[in-house]
Each structure stands twice: as C-alpha cells, then as structure tokens.
Amino acid sequence: MDKPQVNDENAPKSNRESYPPSYASVVTNQPTPGFEPTVYTHLTSPMAGIDILRNLDYLSIERSASIRQAFQDNFMMERYKILDNQSQVLYKVQRKLKLEFICRQYTFQCLDQYENDVLHLERNIYVRGVFLVDQDIKVIIPPNIHLGTIEWARMGIFSPQFSVKDAQGNLLFLINSQLNHSCCARIVFTIEENKAPIGKIQYKNMYKTECQFSVHLTTVQKALLCGATMLILNVIYERK
Numbered sequence: 001m002d003k004p005q006v007n008d009e010n011a012p013k014s015n016r017e018s019y020p021p022s023y024a025s026v027v028t029n030q031p032t033p034g035f036e037p038t039v040y041t042h043l044t045s046p047m048a049g050i051d052i053l054r055n056l057d058y059l060s061i062e063r064s065a066s067i068r069q070a071f072q073d074n075f076m077m078e079r080y081k082i083l084d085n086q087s088q089v090l091y092k093v094q095r096k097l098k099l100e101f102i103c104r105q106y107t108f109q110c111l112d113q114y115e116n117d118v119l120h121l122e123r124n125i126y127v128r129g130v131f132l133v134d135q136d137i138k139v140i141i142p143p144n145i146h147l148g149t150i151e152w153a154r155m156g157i158f159s160p161q162f163s164v165k166d167a168q169g170n171l172l173f174l175i176n177s178q179l180n181h182s183c184c185a186r187i188v189f190t191i192e193e194n195k196a197p198i199g200k201i202q203y204k205n206m207y208k209t210e211c212q213f214s215v216h217l218t219t220v221q222k223a224l225l226c227g228a229t230m231l232i233l234n235v236i237y238e239r240k
Contacts, residue, residue: 046141049110049118053222057215058085061093061229063207063237082110082226091119103127108230117142121227123234135235139227147220148172150228152235162189162231164224172221175201175228189232191225201229209233 043049053059064079080093091110098105108121120140139147146167153161164173177189191199191213199213211229213222 043116043118046145047219049112049116049141050219050223052090052112053219053226055215056084056222058210058212059083059090059222059226059229060208060210061226061233063233080108080230089113093121106234119223119226121230123231135231137227137231139224148224148227150224150231152231160235162228164228166220166224172224173198173228175232187236191228199225201225201232203232203236206237209236 060083062081062083078095080095081089082091082093084090091112093108093110096107096109098107104125106123106125108123109117110119110121112118118141120138120142122138122140123135124138125135134152136149136151138149141147148164148166149169151163151165153163160177162175163171164175166172172193174192175189176192177187186205187203189201189203190197191201198217199211201209201211203209209229209232211225213225217225
C-alpha cells in the first residue's frame, strides 16, 4: 500500500530542504566572471600586502610622464607605478607632501590592485644648516609597523652611498655608486651585503629606475630595496 504524500506546506520547517540557495549565497560563493567578492579584497594580515614580492628578483619604479597630470596635481601629489619584470603593476603609488619647520615629508602611498593601502615610503628631507640637507626613507606597513630605513650617507658628490637598515637600526646593505650622476644619464648602484654584491639599482632616466636583487631575500628586505629605489630615483631626478 502506497504511503500518503505529505503536503510540504504542512511539514515542519526544520525538515524542509532549503533549495535553491538564496541570492546572497550565490553571490558570495559563486562570483560571476569579472567580479571579485569583497572577502577577497581584505588582507589576512598587515604583512600580507608585501607578500607579492616573495618570488621576485626584479622591480622597477616608473614616474608618471604626464605633464598635464603633474599640473593638475600641482606637483604636490605625483604618481608612480611599481612593476615586476613582466611589466605587471604590483602597486600604484601616489605621493603626498607634508611641510614642517625643518623638514619636508613626502609619503609615497602604495596601493595594491584592490586599492588596499599596504605600504608607505616616508621620505624625510631635513635642513641641518644653510647648505646641508640630510634625508632618508622610512618603510612602514600602515598604520605603524616600521620595517626599516634607507639613509643617504652622502660619502661624496662623485660616489654617493646609501645604507639600508632594519627596524632595529642594524645595517643590512650598502648601496654604492662610482659615477658622477651630473654627467652620466644611466647610473648603476651596486647593492652589497657584507661587501658581497647581491644586486644593483640602475637609474635609467628621470621617469624610470630598476632594481635587481637575489630572489632569496625576505619580503621585508625586498620592501626596503623598493624604498631605496624610490629614494635614488628622486634624489638623482632632483639633482639633474
């Protein structure tokens, strides 16, 4: 004898099958092509923003070549891109200027492809005297994780030297140039660790500087070299 069919409307709600899933569930679990759900845009940790550097051995920084854009920004917010060796954009960068009594501070704000603010390169220019100017770049994971500092040691006009230090002030790398950048368009800086070369930074022109380094460096060390590349690009550009 066949069992009588039970009307779904009279069945207890706990026994009803929830099918199909709600629209909200479909959007969250099955994104349509070209649409990235919000969950993917959040960083799992503050350090996750520089994890994209993990397998790299090259990066370049390009300054916006648009004169129109420069006038629109009133030279207060220049724009850059940080690229890998395939010319893929790692970070979009915008520069903001803050003026103080004895210091000018430029903050290079690095944004990932989801517009997350993942890295700050804070360039400080200090006036120590009438003609003496000192400067450095602090590399920071926002809001306040200090990774290290790149200092312009200024060992000489014809052979500028930069030092890369970690968050505790320990020396990691020395960056040296043997060329006078007032008479040479392309300048190569060697990156040395314990006097052994591990890479180089090449100033190509006023719009581009490249950095090559060992792939075995940590992501923090690569972020510091990114800051060094930004500092060298701007120092040489301003001196020319």
